[in-house]
Amino acid sequence: MFDTRHIKTFHQVVRTGSYSAAARELGYTQPAVTQQMKALERSVGVPLFARSGRGLRLTEAGEALARHAELILGSLSAAQQQLTALARLRAGRVRVCAFPSATATLIPSAIAQLLAEHPGVRVELHEAEPPDSVRRLLRGECDIALAFSYPGPAAGPPEGVEEIPLMEDLLTVLLPVGHPLGRRHAVRLADLAEERWIAGCPRCRANLLHVCAEQGFEPDVVFSTDDNLAVQSLVAAGVGVALMPALVLSFMCHRKVTGRAVEPHLRRKVSAFVLREHRAIPATTLVLDSLRTAAAARSGC
Structure with missing residues (x-):
């Protein structure tokens, strides 16, 4: 397994052409660079440099490692930049x-x-x-x-x-435009006891049954769907009324549907x-x- 410090030092030796020049670039002593290169050669199992007069030349293994060293260091640099960006809130997927x-x-x-x-x-x-x-x-x-x-x-x-x-999201009742109770600012839930109802997702349907029971009646649920647009269409067509969160009111599409607050106030x-x-x-x-x-x-x- 390569030590990334040794790869960085090897890259500098190749770039500068000598241990002493690499040591100056890196701020190391020459013996420290020599020891790192010996350790790298031990890890790869073959010599990476050969003496050529007063200089160094790469062996075949050294040339192979030199080709990869720049890619390795480039990948490490890119990884460090990405991690730094994440830490500084510049990037990330949520x-x-x-x-x-x-x-x-x-x-x-x-x-x-x-x-x-x-x-x-x-x-x-x-x-x-x-x-x-x-x-x-x-x-x-x-x-x-x-x-x-x-x-x-x-x-x-x-x-x-x-x-x-x-x-906290206030619950409202959706009524077809023209419904007699639509003239009120707020509608008592008990006044809707005789209406047909459109229920939402299982959790919303369970809440509808619960709050209606507290007001003394069981709603006549004729249709259930978790599609908000479908609920609006069904209410607009007069199929029934629906208990919906106020969040839905901001994207109601049907002009034939109106929303009214419910008494007692209900929230999720x-x-x-x-x-x-x-x-x-x-x-x-x-x-x-x-x-x-x-x-x-x-x-x-």
Whole structure:
């Protein structure tokens, strides 16, 4: 196995033509250079230099190593520059796994800020609903997972995972334009007891059943989908009403759909999750900071 110090010294000897000249270039003593070259020759098992008068000439093995030495040192230099860039936050790749409404709202703002301030950092985006997003984090398939949770007993993050709360997202009811309750600023959940309902992802559907039960009724769920655009289309067509997070309101596409606050107020918590030992990675910290900024701006809307 080569010692990189010996390769650097060998490269200087070849470049300058003598041990003494290489020693001056490197700031070593000549005996130190001689000892390093003897150690290198022992590691390769053959002589690298032969005396030629007062100078040195490369043996066949020395010429072969000289051809590779420059490539080896160039690769080491490139690796050092890349690691330095990562340490100084100029570069790095961060894989983020987020649920759809965060992908459409928090993620664009966060990435725009990140690119403006640190263009060397690259974000790779994956999409999954919780808890699958956190499972992907545990499997090493992403570096940051965005997930939401509803009020109630919570098990907390898995061992070795840190939760960073980002915001609380108010839940709203989506109604077709022209619905009698659409004239109100806020709608009581109990007043929707006779409506047909469009449910979201499994976690959202479970929360819908729970909050409706607290208000004394069981919702008539006629359709379930985790596609926000499909929910809007179904509501616009009059198939049913839906309980949706406020994040969705900012990218509603249908003019025939309106959102109203729900009474009592219902919220979900949006958090970022990261492996505890990865929290100190500079690029990961940058992305987390950008997500916090984007969430704070969204909360203040």
